[in-house]
Amino acid sequence: MAKLKDFRQRRDFLILSIFMNAAGNGLTIATHLGSAVWTGSSVNLANWIHIPLGTTLFIYGIAVTLANQLLLGHFDRRRFFSNLLYTLPFSYLVSLFTLGWNWLGVPQLNLVLRLVIDTVGIMTIATAVSIYQRANLLMHPNDDLSYILRFKFLKGSAILGQWVSYAPPLLITLAAFLATGKLDAIGYGTVLALVAQGAMMKWADLHVFPRLKHHVDI
Numbered sequence: 001m002a003k004l005k006d007f008r009q010r011r012d013f014l015i016l017s018i019f020m021n022a023a024g025n026g027l028t029i030a031t032h033l034g035s036a037v038w039t040g041s042s043v044n045l046a047n048w049i050h051i052p053l054g055t056t057l058f059i060y061g062i063a064v065t066l067a068n069q070l071l072l073g074h075f076d077r078r079r080f081f082s083n084l085l086y087t088l089p090f091s092y093l094v095s096l097f098t099l100g101w102n103w104l105g106v107p108q109l110n111l112v113l114r115l116v117i118d119t120v121g122i123m124t125i126a127t128a129v130s131i132y133q134r135a136n137l138l139m140h141p142n143d144d145l146s147y148i149l150r151f152k153f154l155k156g157s158a159i160l161g162q163w164v165s166y167a168p169p170l171l172i173t174l175a176a177f178l179a180t181g182k183l184d185a186i187g188y189g190t191v192l193a194l195v196a197q198g199a200m201m202k203w204a205d206l207h208v209f210p211r212l213k214h215h216v217d218i
Contacts, residue, residue, distance in 0.1 A: 017132035024124030026097025034187030041169030043185035044176035054095040061087030064141035083141040126200035162198035
């Protein structure tokens with residue numbers, strides 16, 4: 001009975017975190033002041049190869065899912081399918097939320113308001129990642145990458161795990177810039193995510209739904 005209650009709690013937190021993550025990412029895109037590192041990289045990749053953002057995010061998710069299996073050193077069936085199950089709805093929810101924030105007029109707000117909103121978006125993303133990493137039922141492959149790095153290679157450091165996981169999207173963003181000559185969704189929010197998202201996650205681990213503990217399975 002206790003296990004069933006724990007599972008239901010983790011499931012509910014997972015659902016909440018998916019919508020929080022998608023809403024936060026869509027919000028940072030709509031401000032045009034810089035998105036989280038993976039999202040900004042996806043926007044630039046989508047512009048470079050001329051396919052929809054949602055589809056680009058999904059392709060990204062598949063590629064990182066495969067990379068996660070290599071880092072684990074063995075095939076983890078539950079993790080493999082959980083990564084794919086998370087990335088499919090999330091990818092298209094980001095596009096949907098972006099359209100919604102654009103419709104509400106976020107891009108037309110003044111600079112100060114957009115800076116505040118962009119900051120809230122990054123904080124929302126970090127909190128969402130903290131929640132579903134702790135629940136550990138389904139996880140976006142990008143964040144599962146930082147989770148694997150954090151607990152398998154970096155002695156549990158949320159900050160180091162986040163920084164190391166940023167290497168692939170930063171390289172892809174650079175390649176897109178060299179190919180197109182322009183950058184989109186890269187700016188203040190991206191710098192904030194680079195510098196502080198790991199610390200925000202660490203804070204959320206302790207202060208946002210603190211009764212939800214890490215269910216580590218590495």
